[in-house]
Amino acid sequence: MLNIVLFGPPGAGKGTQSEKLIEKYKVDHISTGDLFRKHLGEGTELGKLAQKYMDDGNLVPDEVVIGMVDDKINSSTDLKGFIFDGFPRTVAQARALDELLLKKGTNISGMISLEVPEEELKLRIKDRGKTSGRSDDQDEEKINNRIKVYKEETLPVAEYYQKQGKLSKIHGVGAIDEIFGKICAVIDEY
Known part of the structure; x- marks a missing residue:
């Protein structure tokens, strides 16, 4: 099985690249954000709990996510x-x-980490905000x-996979197809 953790800070392009990877490699997509929105849309208690954490910009507790x-x-x-998009977010x-x-x-x-400078991330997120409704x-x-939460709580996950020899970093700025090509080159080595 091909199980990839697509990693990076908010706004790095994980969702965009996940769509292309799903199509090419015919794997299933697991996005915790999508799972949370599904539960919220259905009005489940789990969805309401997840939304409270997400609204504050904080991580949802591990046991709920797992x-x-x-x-x-x-x-x-x-x-x-599977392509794991936005998960795992903590070493636990x-x-x-x-x-x-x-x-x-x-x-x-393997884990593929999209590396994007912070100022670029902020611009991307604000641009996305104009159409996302979030x-x-x-x-x-x-x-x-x-x-800040990403840097403090999520970034250590990259170190976890690096210790296993499974971390590959990709420069996440440029044309979408160019970045996709770099990601595919890494995956094709697995």
Whole structure:
């Protein structure tokens, strides 16, 4: 199975690149943001809880996220693999994901980290906010908090996978297809 963690700060282009990777490699997509929005749209208690954390620009507790990811993996009919987009966000989540996949007889093939300068991230998020309808994409304070949370709580996940020899960094500024080509070159080496 091909299991890729697509990694990077908010606004790095993970969603855009995930769409292209899903089409090319025929893998299933697991985006915690999508899972949270689904639960919120359905009005579940889990969705309401997740929204409270997301509205404040904070991470949703690990046990909530892991449960949602496990449900998604179990309901997937595509056995070619997964693109994990925006997950894991903490080292505890990365360890839990490794354990979860091990029980299913597979593991993470690699992590691809999209590296984008902070000022570029802020511009991208604000631009996205004009069309996304997400209030957190339009509020400077929330944008700054999301980037701060990423640096403090999420960035250590890259170190976790680097220690396993699974981290590949890609410069995430440039034409979408150019960046996609660089990502595919890394994946094709797995």
